[in-house]
Amino acid sequence: MIRCLIVDDELLVRELMEDNIRQVPFLTLIKSCRNAIEAATIIHQEHIDLIFLDIQMPKLSGLEFLQTLNTPPLIILVTAYEQYALEGFNLQVVDYLLKPFGFNRFLQACNRAQELFSAQNNLRSKKNRPDHFFVNVEYTLVKIVIEEITYVEGLKDYIKIYLSSSAKPILTRMTMKSIEERLSSFSFIRTHRSYLVASDKITTIKRDFVCIHDKEIPVGESFKERVNELLNARGS
Template identity: 35%
Template sequence: MERTIRCIIVDDEPLARKVLVKHADQIDNLEVVAVCTNAVEAFCHLQKGNIDLVFLDIKMPKINGLELLESLNPTPLVVFTTAYREFAIKAFELDAIDYLLKPISLGRFMKTITKANKFLSGHHVHTTFENQPQSKDAKSESKTEPELLYIKSQRKTVKLDLSEILYLESLNDKVTIHTSTGEIHTTQRIGYLEEKLPSHNFLRIHRSFIVALDKVSAFNTIMAEVDGKELPIGRNYRSHAMTVLQDHPH
């Protein structure tokens, strides 16, 4: 049974709020906790905690949606709802899980909720993981982990040596595996591949990126450098990523 998602809707347009509330009423496990007309009102609700998801308009008076998200720490999952395409890159940088262009159809809305359900399940596992020293049993198990990853790519199964992987990049429901010898493309989801990769060698730093820890040449609080490329570290992954990167021998 899927968990109940507690959400708030933030939009200064009455019609837009009405459409989102109507769509939300069609989803059994989605609970609308509050409907806000501006960012200040939303901020007050978010400070109380226990909000999983925010449907957030961008262009609003005084404080816009992007500014609101930047002010939050920690952040819930955020879906931007807007009539403007030009903010999509900035939304991606702020680790929003989706970007809905108005008018928003019920079908597109339901796809977003499916994504939120999957992300919340995976994110829960991620945030409860603690980077503790391995027990003897755990160390012995890690030695037996396979050093190969089998990837479905272009109607074939590709056998990939884990030591060749630089990083994984997810874009538009496809994943590109960047290796020392080239790129491999697959429709297998990044969350599925994350489960197959040994956690002591690979780290999810963003909803769209997984890096091989031994290939990280430099990092700070917002990026990890792999093969000369600066990959973003998402806000929701930052605390755990910093702990792992600082502890991992380079």
């Protein structure tokens, strides 16, 4: 859910945007403010993801307010004056709504904001997730760099982890379910009950196999549809 703030000195515009926001399922309105001074207070009290910001306001204009923010949230400018568009986009705003605007144009701007919001969250998630883990190999902890994993092969209570940096796989006591859960936030595909494959390492796709260079990895019958869906989604 995207947490929104409206900042506009016109009551009718605020009411219109409040109604519009209620109709967009991924938006939630935190506060509607008459000016930038009120907005500054709210931003210090609440987490805000997106501001619908008027430009022409008394005391402090929308652009002046925007320049006071060290780490501004996503911004959609709302104004009756077209000449401010270039300056707004120089400040890397999401979109520019020219009054009067209809719901279709409002929704278009919101969809653009949602795309950027999702991209930012994905980037933060990637930065925060670990890039390695340790496994026990003959009473020794061995570091596994996730980016180097090409595929994993299950052998009852053990797994073999194949790495791009090593000709010999790492054999450790772990179930396929456990390693799949550990790698769930990365691009791995379960192709078979005994195989988990790094999708970005796949070089060729055959009828019953995916290949990493000359290594053929089986695709189980019950996994084929899901494998095709995931690979097609990532290739599009």
